[in-house]
Amino acid sequence: MSRLPAPEIPIPEHDIGLVKDADSDVKDVKVAVEGLSADSGGVDGKDEPIVTRKELWSYYLYYNGDNGVGPNGYSLTLFQSWATAAGYDPVFGPGSSCNAPDASGQCVVPWGSGVRAVSSVVLVANGLCFAVMTLIFTTIGSAADYGTFGRWLLLFMTVVCWAAQFGSMALTSASRWRTAMALYMLGFISYGATLVFYAAVFPRLARNTAKSREVREKYERGELSEEEWEREESLERNRVSNISTTHSNIGYIVTLALNLSILLPLANDPKVNNYTIVLTNGYWVLTGIWWFIFQQPRPGPPLPKGEHYFTVGWKQILVALKQWKRLPYTFVYLFAFFLLADGLNTTGTLISLCQNDHFHFSFLQNTYLGLAQAVTSTASTLGFWYIQRWGRVRTKRMFVVTNVVTILIPLWGMIGIWTNKIGFHNAWEFWFYNVVFGLFQAPYYAFSQTMMAELTPPGFDNMFFGLFGLSNRASSMVGPNVIQAIINNSGDNWKGFPFLFALCTAASLVIWFGVDVEKGRRDARQWAEEMRGGRAEESGSYGAKA
Template identity: 20%
Template sequence: MSATTPDYPVDDRRELVGWYFYDWANSVFSTTVVTVFLGPYLTAVARAAADSEGFVYPLGIPLAAGSFFAYMVSLSVLLQVFFLPILGAIADYSRAKKLFMGIFAYIGAFATMGLYFLEGDRYLLGGGLFVIANLAFGASMVFYNAFLPEIASPDKRDEASSKGWALGYLGGGLLLLLNLILFNNAEALGIEESMAVRISLASAGVWWAIFTLIPLATIRTRGAVRRLPPGERYITVGFKQLVHTFKQMRHNGHMLLFLVAYLLYNDGIQAVIALAALFGAEELGLPQGVLIPAILMVQFVAFFGALLFGWIAQRIGAKRAIAASLVIWTAVVIYGYFMPAEVPAQFFLLAAVIALVLGGSQAISRSLFSQMIPEGQEAEYFSIYEVGERGTSWLAPLFFGLAYQITGSYRIALVSLMVFFISGLLVLLMVNVRRAIEEAGNRVPERV
């Protein structure tokens, strides 16, 4: 059974701007919570609860307090791998992407607000809230991304994806700046540093909740609203739909080839993001007073980088734009190998170049993948895209760690990441983008 909904136009400016604002809303979780404040603070709380040997015992399992946050990150990713494809299939079948996006956005936002109560030895509270928030964040992003093929035409999709990503960097950077000002002036304001951290964590949840109202008010549901057949439940329909999708994907070899390329080069990108501060501190001898401003600068420069690559993709095609970004990424890690120690200006220059290609390579990848998705299966395919990304995100950090363990050099460890950019580029060059789009039954844009 189904009920029809109005056939709304694509490229509607009001709807696109509303869609961009979900990137603005949720990026604060990645910057303020995950990148800067929660890891060190939750680790300190876990250490306060640890025994004399430095262990905590959630559910009776001995865990090193210093590893607790990393384990919570891994657990949340594992749960995403299990849940996201089923949720995507259910959302596509029911045409309830907007409802699902809203539900998971507010679950994540309220769990993030709850981190305000993380103090003393409440490490289990912090770990549990983070797992819920990170799982909800990943789920909401699946449904958010799945709207892109519906609201933007093929020729406008690179531009739309880039603007959303750019606004996300701007929003994430703005709240992080405000929170760093609060943290650095906590004593002058008469509050403890721990209170400043808790306020910063909660502020990310409040920001996320408030600005999510904009996309929920402007994005419109398209297509037939399907109801369950007699005797069926959404969970069983979701599994059946997912099995059908995996069978269908086998017939679009170039889409699968692009997905492999993306998983390779994006793993390298994520590793550079995660390990750049470690490289700066340990190998280049740079203090936190240099590293934190550099992280903050990346957020704002990446705003312009995402817009720049959206403009480039419109003129030379998305595949060529991504390929160009991978050449720059390779040059970045090679330059890092030769960079002199204790020269902050060169580290800032390197960070600025990373920022320029960071948002662009990811935004254009999102829009290009959206061209390869069969109509009506957007959430399913983006759930697989998200799961694939997170399911392989341990490879490049492991490669980095092994390179350091074998050589004792962070420089060699950093330059070793070029393997992911070069291999991703080589696989990308094998992708026939036009054929992948045609195999999905979609219109090929003027430039691909």
């Protein structure tokens, strides 16, 4: 299915920095980085193969199938549906049905020695998922920089997710709601891991396209200024990122449309939801397998002597965190994105809970809503990219536009605390939400990834994208746990929106006013080059600029 592991490439001798005359602190950092970091072809990746058309299209097709419809959508709905069917209305006591016409709207299931609200149980599961993701990213995330470990790690996580999705065929009764929870968690954890390790491929892939190589060579010949080179390289990164995001949205549309071929004719079949998840997963298998066939070998160096794949990640993260003074904008962005991703991810989960309750866990209704989001997502991603390319707009400015809507979504939900007229209480609001989310939040994913790529030191992709993975996925240990406690105590899903509004607002303000992408990009490139081959100055600051 995949190629044999490519031969490992050791760190070139000329890439080992000279540290004899360096300040002791800088010396320690350089020695640590030289021992733990992994760059297969120098900072600029000149020795790495140029991206082929087949390779680039297989990269896009993987994301086309890895669109989240199954593990991030249907599986959650199925889990919540069976948990609700297994629970009872606390107002009427054990034996009552949460789906009865006169139900109070509250629903609890046995949990430990007591009971817990179903929405709270779902959020607990989410929090546990993100905790496990944190362990994965910190333990083996950075190890993906070495040898061919990264490509095999992505393959392993992909296969685990596929297996969990196919396992959904066993979920046929309310008594299996705990199994539904376990399969949902397994699928969601491995799905989240595939997104992070797939994203970690992006910087190295983008800087090895024919266009990136061409503008680099022009810069080296003196035909382009450094600013012109950085602008052209940034636009190329945005092109690859936006096309891959567009493919994810196209895959979202195709998957949902295919599912209608099952959901409509088999509407009365008790296993129709199970069949739908299997079809969704089959589409991903069909589109995702090609990446593991056509991916070209760009391996890192062998694992340093005395190190282990399960410990080197923690050491790399410690080394990376120690660089916050020299890479201030990279770390300010990581911190702000930690909060922003937590707020956005938890907001999406909370609205999904409200939406599932409102439409009685209907896969068909969720498919229609998903199609509305998918179509608008595809159009907006292409539209934002066209505007950026036409106006030569910087990545951060495009990202700021998406941030405004990120803030407004939980604000709208918060209004629902005081009135039932608006605030995610009506069917039209969920249609409106899915359209708005598609128009403004789909480009958010593309621009947030590109921002990180621009602030990542070249050649240290998995080290810093490992931290980005923590910010993007594992950060959401906080939000779900806070929200589930609020919901469990109040019995009201809407009481969670004020916290999420504050979280998204604070994070956006930090990004808007605290991150200078252009200066951060130069800092990252200079740091990477000097960690590889530069000479530290006597004062302890870094030397020649790239």
